[in-house]
Amino acid sequence: MYKWIIVGGGIQGCTTAAYLLHFKKVSKEQLLIIDPFDEPIKKWKSVTNRIGMTYLRSPSVHHLDPDPYSLKKYAKNNDYAGPFLGYYGRPRLDMFNQYCEDLFKEEGVMDCWQQGVVTSIERGIEHWNVSVNEIGRLEAENVVLAVGVNDRPHYPDWTKTLMDQQAGRVQHVFEEPVNDNAKSYAVIGGGITSAHMAKTLALRTKAQVTLIKRHPFRLKDFDSDPGWLGPKYLNRFHKTKCYSKRRQQIREARNRGSITTGIRNDLRALEQEGKLEIITNEILNAKSESNKAAVIFSDGSSITTEQLVLATGAEACVPGGDWLMELASTCNLPCAPCGFPKLNQHLEWGNGLFAAGALAELEVGPAARNIAGARKAAERITSASGG
């Protein structure tokens, strides 16, 4: 029997693993991280590389190690050029990824890695039974659910007709490498992911690139106010006993579909150079038209493009899918009206069953899905573990 099994080896799962190992709450032999990929944080790496992101949005102190300054020290010790960008010290992506790899090696995260997909979890007698495809049933005293949302891409309703006609004309950045042969691209989305994608295509290809968003640029430094990482806003959040109200606070706090001033300036410069067209309009429909996709807007105007690239985020649903819903129902685990887990202060859902990331947002708050949220979750879960 394992002492801890972590389901999902993304930023969230690996941060908790690194914490548990670092604080000697578990030995490498007693910890297992289960994830479909062959290495830690693969989903993060593939999506951020695909969109050509070069610097993170979050500041230098947000990373996976308990010491807030460790990334700064790492940058200095390894002599990186331009390791941090601007006033907030946003880290260089390649450095951040290398730093994570080195941290995982140091803490022994890779020694606990098991490739696989969890298909069900059931309560045993004082333990949890975790079923993994092609491996079978494993037992653990404690389980952390860190499944994330990035494997649940959101396809807007208007893509349906075109997908039925010519599925390949529509790609989602969460899913696959973007077709690099197209002569024209329309990138869909108003947030920072679409901004990076449009910028990268405009800079790296000779294709005609159009960014389509339905609202004017929303300029925000971060995707939620840093006050949500401390008592400034979290005190009120935790005093709120009604989970619908907590959900409302999260909704209002998230700067959804926002971008930084820096990337807005980059997009404007590309627009002025004629490398990028920016359209602000509501899409009504899209259909196949003489070997291209026609995108039709609500005001009746339209454009044609060879390749639609969706940067429309994840589906608005409870992460994990059916097996997780089944676990909640068979074990009578408490859920809020929005379907998300109600957790205690250690992010425990049931005895020895913990959640991190999106699944923990009704306890961790609006920053739960981010790197800073991963550290908050790891701190809380680690503090629950007696050692």
Ligand SMILES: Cc1cc2nc3c(=O)[nH]c(=O)nc-3n(C[C@H](O)[C@H](O)[C@H](O)COP(=O)(O)OP(=O)(O)OC[C@H]3O[C@@H](n4cnc5c(N)ncnc54)[C@H](O)[C@@H]3O)c2cc1C
């Ligand atoms: C383009 C982009 C840029 C971002 N930039 C920043 C930033 O600068 N700063 C910041 O703080 N945040 C940022 N974020 C937000 C967030 O930090 C990332 O989305 C991060 O990858 C979330 O980590 P995660 O572990 O929750 O999810 P993921 O990275 O998706 O990892 C979850 C893992 O769980 C696995 N899994 C799912 N189901 C199962 C199962 N049944 N069995 C086993 N494994 C399973 C998945 O396959 C995946 O490998 C960004 C997000 C995106 C999309």
